[in-house]
Amino acid sequence: MTQAVVVQVGQCGNQVGRRFWDLALREHAAVNKKGIYDEALSSFFRNVDTRSGDDGPDIYEGKICSLKARALLIDMEEGVVNEILQGPLRDVFDSKQLITDVSGSGNNWAVGHKLYGCQYRENIVEKLRKAAEHCDCLQCFFIIHSMGGGTGSGLGTFVLKLLEDEFPEVYRFVTSVYPSGEDDVITSPYNSVLAMKELNEHADCVLPIENESLFDIVNKIHQMISSGKLGSTLKQNSLVTSSAGSTRTVQEKPFDAMNNIVANLLLNLTSSARFEGSLNMDLNEISMNLVPFPRLHYLVSSLTPLYTLADVNVPSRRLDQMFSDAFSRDHQLIQADPKHSLYLACALLVRGNVQVSDLRRNIERLKPSLHFVSWNQEGWKTGLCSVPPVGHSHSLLALANNTCVKPTFIQLKDSFMKLYKKKAHLHHYLHVDGMEQSCFSEAISSLSDLIEEYNELDATKGGPRTEPSRLKIAV
Amino acid sequence: MSIVTVQLGQCGNQIGHEVFSAVCSDVHGTHGLCSRKENDSYHEACKERFFCEEESEVPVARAVLVDMEPKVISQTLSMAARSGSWRYNDRSQFCQKQGSGNNWANGYSVHGPRHKEAIMNLVQKEAEKCDRLGGFFTIMSMAGGTGSGLGAFVTQCLRDAFPTSFILNHVIWPYGTGEVIVQNYNSVLTLSHLYQSSDALLVHENDVVHQICAQRMNIKQISFRDVNRVIAHQLGSVFQPAYTAAGGSCYSRNPLGELMETLVPHPEFKMLGLRNIPQMPENSLAYSTFSWPGLIKHLRQMLIANAKMEEGIDWQVRPPRLGTSCSSSHPTNKLPQFNTSIANLVILRGKDTHSTDLGSFQDPSLYTSWINPQDAFNAWKTPRAFNKYEKSASLVSNSQFLLKPLDNVVGKAWNMFASKAYIHQYTKFGIEEEDFLDSFTALEQVISSYTSL
Numbered sequence: 001m002t003q004a005v006v007v008q009v010g011q012c013g014n015q016v017g018r019r020f021w022d023l024a025l026r027e028h029a030a031v032n033k034k035g036i037y038d039e040a041l042s043s044f045f046r047n048v049d050t051r052s053g054d055d056g057p058d059i060y061e062g063k064i065c066s067l068k069a070r071a072l073l074i075d076m077e078e079g080v081v082n083e084i085l086q087g088p089l090r091d092v093f094d095s096k097q098l099i100t101d102v103s104g105s106g107n108n109w110a111v112g113h114k115l116y117g118c119q120y121r122e123n124i125v126e127k128l129r130k131a132a133e134h135c136d137c138l139q140c141f142f143i144i145h146s147m148g149g150g151t152g153s154g155l156g157t158f159v160l161k162l163l164e165d166e167f168p169e170v171y172r173f174v175t176s177v178y179p180s181g182e183d184d185v186i187t188s189p190y191n192s193v194l195a196m197k198e199l200n201e202h203a204d205c206v207l208p209i210e211n212e213s214l215f216d217i218v219n220k221i222h223q224m225i226s227s228g229k230l231g232s233t234l235k236q237n238s239l240v241t242s243s244a245g246s247t248r249t250v251q252e253k254p255f256d257a258m259n260n261i262v263a264n265l266l267l268n269l270t271s272s273a274r275f276e277g278s279l280n281m282d283l284n285e286i287s288m289n290l291v292p293f294p295r296l297h298y299l300v301s302s303l304t305p306l307y308t309l310a311d312v313n314v315p316s317r318r319l320d321q322m323f324s325d326a327f328s329r330d331h332q333l334i335q336a337d338p339k340h341s342l343y344l345a346c347a348l349l350v351r352g353n354v355q356v357s358d359l360r361r362n363i364e365r366l367k368p369s370l371h372f373v374s375w376n377q378e379g380w381k382t383g384l385c386s387v388p389p390v391g392h393s394h395s396l397l398a399l400a401n402n403t404c405v406k407p408t409f410i411q412l413k414d415s416f417m418k419l420y421k422k423k424a425h426l427h428h429y430l431h432v433d434g435m436e437q438s439c440f441s442e443a444i445s446s447l448s449d450l451i452e453e454y455n456e457l458d459a460t461k462g463g464p465r466t467e468p469s470r471l472k473i474a475v
Numbered sequence: 476m477s478i479v480t481v482q483l484g485q486c487g488n489q490i491g492h493e494v495f496s497a498v499c500s501d502v503h504g505t506h507g508l509c510s511r512k513e514n515d516s517y518h519e520a521c522k523e524r525f526f527c528e529e530e531s532e533v534p535v536a537r538a539v540l541v542d543m544e545p546k547v548i549s550q551t552l553s554m555a556a557r558s559g560s561w562r563y564n565d566r567s568q569f570c571q572k573q574g575s576g577n578n579w580a581n582g583y584s585v586h587g588p589r590h591k592e593a594i595m596n597l598v599q600k601e602a603e604k605c606d607r608l609g610g611f612f613t614i615m616s617m618a619g620g621t622g623s624g625l626g627a628f629v630t631q632c633l634r635d636a637f638p639t640s641f642i643l644n645h646v647i648w649p650y651g652t653g654e655v656i657v658q659n660y661n662s663v664l665t666l667s668h669l670y671q672s673s674d675a676l677l678v679h680e681n682d683v684v685h686q687i688c689a690q691r692m693n694i695k696q697i698s699f700r701d702v703n704r705v706i707a708h709q710l711g712s713v714f715q716p717a718y719t720a721a722g723g724s725c726y727s728r729n730p731l732g733e734l735m736e737t738l739v740p741h742p743e744f745k746m747l748g749l750r751n752i753p754q755m756p757e758n759s760l761a762y763s764t765f766s767w768p769g770l771i772k773h774l775r776q777m778l779i780a781n782a783k784m785e786e787g788i789d790w791q792v793r794p795p796r797l798g799t800s801c802s803s804s805h806p807t808n809k810l811p812q813f814n815t816s817i818a819n820l821v822i823l824r825g826k827d828t829h830s831t832d833l834g835s836f837q838d839p840s841l842y843t844s845w846i847n848p849q850d851a852f853n854a855w856k857t858p859r860a861f862n863k864y865e866k867s868a869s870l871v872s873n874s875q876f877l878l879k880p881l882d883n884v885v886g887k888a889w890n891m892f893a894s895k896a897y898i899h900q901y902t903k904f905g906i907e908e909e910d911f912l913d914s915f916t917a918l919e920q921v922i923s924s925y926t927s928l
Contacts, residue, residue: 001545001546001572002544002572002573005690038555039545074582136572137572137573176857228916232763276546276547276550278489278699279654279699280485280544280546280547280574280699281484281578282544282573282574284574284575284576284578285574285576285577285620285655286578288576288577288578288657288897288900289577289655289656289657290621290656291897291900292896292897293895293896293899294899344896345656348489355686355694355696355697355698355699356685356697356698356699356702357688357689357694357696357697357698358696360650360652360685363652363653364632364652367652374890375890375891375893375896376891376896378651378652378653378886378887379653379656380652380653380654380656380657381577381653381654381656382653382654384699417746429899467886467890467892468889468893469887470885470886470919471915471916471919472919473916473919473920473923
């Protein structure tokens with residue numbers, strides 16, 4: 001069994017991370033009734049003998065003593081990390097796996113990447129090594145961050161580059177929260193585009209997320225509950241509202257609920273690697289099957305059924321509906337419509353009591369309405385994990401390498417150009433040591449190239465399919 | 476003679492487990508429908524073939540379990556142990572922590588050489604436990620990374636270490652609409668490599684078995700376990716003891732060898748298909764009766780018309796009259812395709828097999844011109860019924876059965892190769908474009924050979 005280390009960077013990264021660890025513990029607690037430290041647990045947690053303090057030796061088998069998350073928490077402000085350390089999850093984090101500072105990055109990528117990157121490089125490397133040493137077989141790093149700010153975006157991508165240098169064999173999966181149209185950070189286009197270049201070059205897979213989509217999904221769940229479709233009981237500590245009990249009108253953004261969705265994404269992504277099933281799908285398989293060309297590694301994700309993202313009692317629904325929903329635009333975690341764009345590859349990871357025939361039937365049913373690139377007409381990767389998410393009978397995670405990410409990137413480019421043409425706020429960046437005008441021009445050119453690659457693929461969509469002629473053999 | 480089974484990857488291990496279960500339950504079943512003496516003799520032969528006694532109370536399968544990640548093997552070992560009627564040797568397993576990631580190159584070029592010694596040691600130990608080694612039976616899928624890549628490497632090692640032993644590869648052909656996106660690349664690489672070291676490839680197609688589950692077995696929500704059980708039943712119907720012509724009055728002691736001799740007269744033609752009838756849900760067995768002439772007639776038409784199961788057979792297809800060429804396209808109307816054979820083996824199990832007439836299978840028009848029809852057909856029989864079926868007939872065929880699937884897979888892989896998609900994933904581990912081209916060339920050759928039958 002392999003292990004993964006989660007590196008949460010910046011305010012957003014840490015808030016999502018906090019939800020992730022909470023859900024992970026709950027999931028394992030539900031599955032692992034005997035309290036024995038098993039292989040599934042070891043993928044994200046260490047079992048530490050804390051009798052001699054936090055620095056005790058790792059226990060590899062037997063009863064659970066004290067679980068410690070395989071995580072590195074990084075933030076250049078202390079607020080969020082302190083909250084975590086004072087909250088119910090405080091014992092899950094090893095006090096040595098934190099890197100914080102006081103003044104923050106001022107929403108400036110250059111400060112995060114160049115200034116703090118340089119300053120904390122050794123510290124970060126040392127802590128990463130420590131985390132890696134505790135792993136028997138480290139397979140993957142998960143980075144969680146946002147693109148629009150300074151720390152998550154700048155320092156987060158610095159860490160990404162570092163991971164490639166120090167641990168070239170270990171996969172790097174990045175969960176990136178992209179800024180929405182009405183983002184209140186003025187410089188978010190700069191930060192995002194500068195970060196994109198790093199993602200293009202150093203990540204194995206990127207799972208882009210947009211707040212707007214998360215917000216819409218949370219609202220949808222609210223509607224489903226209040227319309228009574230899902231039954232009236234709302235469990236305590238529901239994931240939908242952060243305080244138990246009443247559904248409240250959504251005036252402020254329900255970040256907790258939104259972060260839960262992302263946390264669920266990570267849980268489901270790794271479920272087949274942790275738990276058994278009739279057709280396992282490991283993380284290295286995801287990277288292998290969904291990335292046909294090295295730079296096209298942006299995967300649009302969707303999680304269905306929606307009610308698995310909330311703690312509600314649900315009457316059983318038709319399985320097939322779950323599959324249909326996975327391809328609908330309102331279930332995607334970014335503002336995109338995969339059905340009307342071109343698929344390069346698609347992966348379906350099903351959890352729970354679902355068999356191969358259900359999978360096949362739905363693929364046959366949905367295939368005709370989807371457009372796949374000519375050289376990958378049957379580009380499906382499937383996985384069946386027998387363990388369902390807590391409290392539910394089944395769930396589906398769909399990952400698509402689809403040209404529908406293009407609009408997000410184009411929008412990013414446009415917002416960037418609006419500012420860049422006027423040289424707005426540029427001095428804040430250029431004044432950081434190591435930052436030059438060329439960083440900007442290289443970043444925008446990297447993004448343009450990426451968009452161009454998607455354009456070329458889109459151009460083939462719907463065109464005549466001429467199959468290359470086969471090799472001729474002399475008889 | 477004993478057969479050592481090597482189970483490779485998730486698929487190989489899951490199927491292997493079902494095969495040993497099926498064989499064991501067949502032997503312990505009380506539906507032998509034959510004399511006590513016959514049953515005992517069958518039991519003995521089966522035990523020698525697949526199990527060894529050791530000091531344990533239950534028979535221990537002659538198998539080596541290999542996978543690059545631990546979950547499946549541990550599940551397989553515990554399921555077998557729980558059955559109470561047989562088990563695996565706990566030490567006869569090799570696994571690592573991280574799988575092959577569906578990457579053939581990873582399985583073949585990285586894991587293969589790295590773990591060669593450990594794996595071959597296990598195989599050697601199993602081989603030494605056999606009084607007489609009858610050969611190796613490997614079970615693997617073509618679509619993934621371990622079964623396919625590591626499997627191809629291990630097969631090569633087997634060939635090098637045991638140059639005179641028979642090696643039969645059981646290969647699972649993945650569903651057409653994808654289980655793994657790079658399955659066509661993995662398949663092409665696997666098949667071309669296996670062709671060099673293996674004696675024969677016995678193929679099961681997931682799509683076909685799935686159909687059998689849906690239409691014959693009436694299973695509503697088909698799981699991989701259901702599919703694997705059908706496959707195990709079909710394999711059991713071939714490898715359980717039978718009287719072959721060479722065996723005379725006792726059960727054949729060289730099943731793999733005889734299979735190869737009868738079915739693979741020429742090294743260019745190694746693809747074997749398998750058909751087994753009747754297939755039906757267990758609870759219908761008691762209410763059904765079949766006649767041998769009926770079964771034989773159906774099996775023959777399934778062969779000629781390339782039908783995958785006993786429903787929906789195209790009875791219009793007829794063998795061409797001798798002297799006329801039996802090649803494909805007819806200018807005026809579309810004649811149904813006739814499946815030309817190189818060699819066929821029919822295995823009959825159950826009541827009254829001695830009185831069966833298999834002359835229809837010796838019809839020379841079934842076979843390609845350069846084969847002597849006398850040599851092309853063989854029959855194995857036993858009065859001992861198999862797996863609760865009062866009568867069971869199997870056909871192992873070296874014919875154009877797999878031509879279309881092979882052509883499809885090569886076509887899709889070539890299409891993808893032309894765009895260079897995913898190639899970087901393979902070159903990362905040492906498989907270059909040239910290696911792909913070699914594999915494509917080898918398989919186009921096989922396709923061409925089978926087409927020109």
